Amino acid sequence: MRPQVLLVFMMFYEECNAMLRGIAHFERSHRPWQAYIDDEAKAETDPGWIRSKPWSGVISRHTTPAMVKECKLLGIPLVDLSDTEPYEGVPKIRPDNHALGHLGAEHFMERGFRKVGFAGFSNCAWAHERRDGFLEATKLGGVGCEVFEVDYPGDLSPAWDQEQTAILAKWISGLPKPIGVQACNDMRAFQIMAACQEAGILVPEEVAVLGANDDAIRCELSFPPLSSVATDPFQSGYRAAETLHKLMTGEPLESSYVRIDPRGVVSRQSSDVLAVDDRNVAAALSYIREHACSGLTVDEVLKHASASRSQLEKKFRKFFGRSPQAEIRRVQVDRIKQLLVDTDYPLKRIAEFAGFEHTEYMSVVFKRLSRITPGEYRRRHQQNVKRG
The missing domain is CATH 3.40.50.2300 (Response regulator)
Structure with missing residues (x-):
């Protein structure tokens, strides 16, 4: 008979879904479980859930003292995924x-x-x-x-x-x-x-x-x-499943308290900037980021930044090593890359979204700055996704 495993997760959290994918990945490559997902984490407030079936084990992202007490009383192995201090005698998997x-x-x-x-x-x-x-x-x-x-x-x-x-x-x-x-x-x-x-x-x-x-x-x-x-919730889920498997089969644990390394910084626009102590340049950058893909001209940037062309050119080259026009093009190319990766839009549609009137000109600019055509960029990314 397959082990009966209770999974206590609130599935409207993206993190919980990633943890469950990690659990499923482990389970597929080992002895299969009969898993029940408490997808609203009702067991967090109702210990009766622990008594509702003869569970072989429990993995919980929403562990409480009452849940710990009930599992100990019934002799049910419990693995805790909540990001809190550990409960005595309960294996803990949490972010570093x-x-x-x-x-x-x-x-x-x-x-x-x-x-x-x-x-x-x-x-x-x-x-x-x-x-x-x-x-x-x-x-x-x-x-x-x-x-x-x-x-x-x-x-x-x-x-x-x-x-x-x-x-x-x-x-x-x-x-x-x-x-x-x-x-x-x-x-x-x-x-x-x-x-x-x-x-x-x-x-x-x-x-x-x-x-x-x-x-x-x-x-x-x-x-x-x-x-x-x-963080790395997929790895957290995988390690939790691995730990519960060992508890249910009587294998020794290397550690009952595991810290999972973060995956790294996912850089988006809110921090995609170099530190610049100049209000005119900051205003120009902000305006470029917001309007670069709407047919923006340098003259429009100058008005918003309250600076002359020569002043702004000099400051941009000092801080970034490029002109305001080059910064507009850089932002446009970043937008093109994002659309190539995240959508299946044809190049004509992408050109419109990136602020180019002609697809051919967009392709010329993209290749000049990226040293690759838009089509090749999309193909390479799709190959990387398949390999991943």
């Missing part, structure tokens, strides 16, 4: 939050930021770990860091979100610019970006913003798209 903070700080320092900040939660241990990793890396890099923390109430409400936006706007307004700010998670990063908008602060030109966990759909829907340090 200290390493995550390190990666965030290094991301900013690589972009030339000499001033950074961290916004977290004062009552969450995982947020403390991310903060401490961030602070350790900035100290080693000789970079000054500002920290802002509040208590997280445990649930996000519109009223609390609005209150936090105002509080963060006041904090960010008093920070030196340019600055890179990492949030303890993506939700906090969204609040930082809303605070910047409320305070009239440019993202990323004045404040570069970096989240954590990489909830990809949310990050892509934000404006500008949010950079984030990605």
Whole structure:
């Protein structure tokens, strides 16, 4: 008879779905299970779920003391995937939050930021770990860091979100610019970006913003798209399944407390900038990023940046080694690459979205800057996806 395994996950979280894919990947290559997914995590509040069947094992992303007690009482092996301190006698798989903070700080320092900040939660241990990793890396890099923390109430409400936006706007307004700010998670990063908008602060030109966990759909829907340090929930799920398999078969565990390394920084527009301490250049960059694919001209950029052509040319070459026109083309080419990879649009449609009137001219510009045709770029990416 196949082992009866209870999986306690809230499946509306992207992270939980990735963990379940990792569990499924392990299960397919080992002894098959009869898995039941508690996809609303009802077992988190109702211990009766643990008593509802003679489970062979449980993997939970939403572990509680009551769940731990019930599993121990019934002799059911439990593997905990929640990002909290471990329960005694319960194997724990969780992200390496200290390493995550390190990666965030290094991301900013690589972009030339000499001033950074961290916004977290004062009552969450995982947020403390991310903060401490961030602070350790900035100290080693000789970079000054500002920290802002509040208590997280445990649930996000519109009223609390609005209150936090105002509080963060006041904090960010008093920070030196340019600055890179990492949030303890993506939700906090969204609040930082809303605070910047409320305070009239440019993202990323004045404040570069970096989240954590990489909830990809949310990050892509934000404006500008949010950079984030990605954890590895797939690997977490795989290791949890491996651990439960050993518990159910009586194999010894190498460790009952496993930290999973983050996958790295997924860089999007919110932090895709070099630190520039010049308001005219920052304004020009912001305008280019927003309008480059709408037939933008350098003359329009000059009006928005309140600078002469010679001034702006000189400053752009100083900071970036290229002209404003070249920056417009760079942004357009980045947009073309994204459309080639993420859509199956024909080149004519892509040219329209990237701000080119003629497909042929778009292809010439793309090949000049990328040293490859748009068609070849798309084919190479598709081959990489198939190999992955």
